[in-house]
Amino acid sequence: MAKYKFKKESKEPSDEFIRSKMDFNKILKNQQVISNYKQATKPLYKNRFFMGFMILLGVICLVIIFEERDPQEATVKPNKDSIVVDTLKK
Amino acid sequence: METKHQTISEIEAEWALVQKAQKDPALFAPLYTKHFKPIFLFIFRRISEEELAGDITALVFSKALYNLHQYNYRGLPFSAWLYRIALNEIQGYYRQSKKERVVSFSSEALGMLSQDIREEENAQEQEEREQQLLQSLEELSEEEMVYIELRFFEGRSFKEIADIQQVTENNAKVKTYRIIERLRKILIRK
Numbered sequence: 001m002a003k004y005k006f007k008k009e010s011k012e013p014s015d016e017f018i019r020s021k022m023d024f025n026k027i028l029k030n031q032q033v034i035s036n037y038k039q040a041t042k043p044l045y046k047n048r049f050f051m052g053f054m055i056l057l058g059v060i061c062l063v064i065i066f067e068e069r070d071p072q073e074a075t076v077k078p079n080k081d082s083i084v085v086d087t088l089k090k
Numbered sequence: 091m092e093t094k095h096q097t098i099s100e101i102e103a104e105w106a107l108v109q110k111a112q113k114d115p116a117l118f119a120p121l122y123t124k125h126f127k128p129i130f131l132f133i134f135r136r137i138s139e140e141e142l143a144g145d146i147t148a149l150v151f152s153k154a155l156y157n158l159h160q161y162n163y164r165g166l167p168f169s170a171w172l173y174r175i176a177l178n179e180i181q182g183y184y185r186q187s188k189k190e191r192v193v194s195f196s197s198e199a200l201g202m203l204s205q206d207i208r209e210e211e212n213a214q215e216q217e218e219r220e221q222q223l224l225q226s227l228e229e230l231s232e233e234e235m236v237y238i239e240l241r242f243f244e245g246r247s248f249k250e251i252a253d254i255q256q257v258t259e260n261n262a263k264v265k266t267y268r269i270i271e272r273l274r275k276i277l278i279r280k
Binding site for chain 1: 096115116118119122123127130131135138140143144147148149151152153155156165189190191192193194195196197202224227228235
C-alpha cells in the first residue's frame with residue numbers, strides 16, 4: 001500500500017465555508033469537557049488531597065509505632081543509675 | 091499562501107493576549123479568530139476532507155485552550171505552538187485511521203522541488219520526471235515529508251519551519267538539504 005496520497009492542485013474550501021466552521025462557544029464547551037474528563041480520569045497519586053491524606057496517615061502510623069517502641073526500649077536498656085539503686089535495695 | 095513572518099513586536103503583542111487568555115478563557119477569542127483560517131487550511135492540505143478538517147481544527151483549538159496555562163513565551167510566535175498541536179493531531183488521526191497520508195501541492199511547487207533536486211531540467215521530460223519525483227517522495231518518512239511540505243509545498247521560511255518543528259533555524263536548513271540530497275540519490279537510483 002502506498003504511504004502517501006498525492007493531490008495536485010486540490011481546491012481549497014471557500015472563505016465562507018471556513019467561516020461557517022468557526023464557533024468559539026463550541027471551543028469553550030469542548031475545553032470544559034476535556035477538563036472534566038481529565039479531572040475524572042486523573043490518577044490518584046496526582047490528587048493533592050489524596051496524597052496529603054496518605055502523608056498524614058503515614059505520619060500518624062510512625063507516631064503510633066514510636067510511641068509503642070519507647071516503653072520496650074526502656075525495659076531492655078536500663079541505665080547505670082537504676083542498676084546501682086537495684087543492687088543497693090538488695 | 092497565508093504565511094507571513096511576524097515581527098518581534100507582533101509576537102510580543104500576541105503574548106500579551108495569551109497572558110490575558112490564561113487568566114480568562116473567554117479572552118482567547120481574538121487569538122481563535124486570527125488563527126482559525128491558517129490552521130484550518132494547514133490541516134485541510136493534509137487531510138483533504140472539509141468536514142474532518144473542521145472537526146480537527148476545533149479539537150486543536152480546544153486542546154490549545156485546555157493547555158494554555160502551560161504555554162510559556164520563548165520568543166516564538168503563538169502560531170508555531172498551534173501548528174505543532176495540529177501536526178500531532180494529524181499524525182494521531184492517520185495512526186488511528188491507517189489511511190494514506192494526503193500530501194497537497196501545486197504544479198508550481200512541485201516544479202520548484204524538481205528544480206532544486208535536478209539542476210538541468212528538460213521541458214520535454216518534465217512530466218516523466220515529476221512522476222519519478224512523486225515515486226521518490228513515497229520513500230520519505232513522515233518527518234521528512236513534513237519538512238518538504240512546509241518548505242516547498244507551503245513556501246514557509248526556515249525560521250517558520252524551525253518554530254513549528256522546535257529546532258534551530260540552522261538545523262531546519264540542514265535537515266531540509268539532507269532530505270533534498272536523499273531525494274536526489276533516490277532519483278539517480280531510479
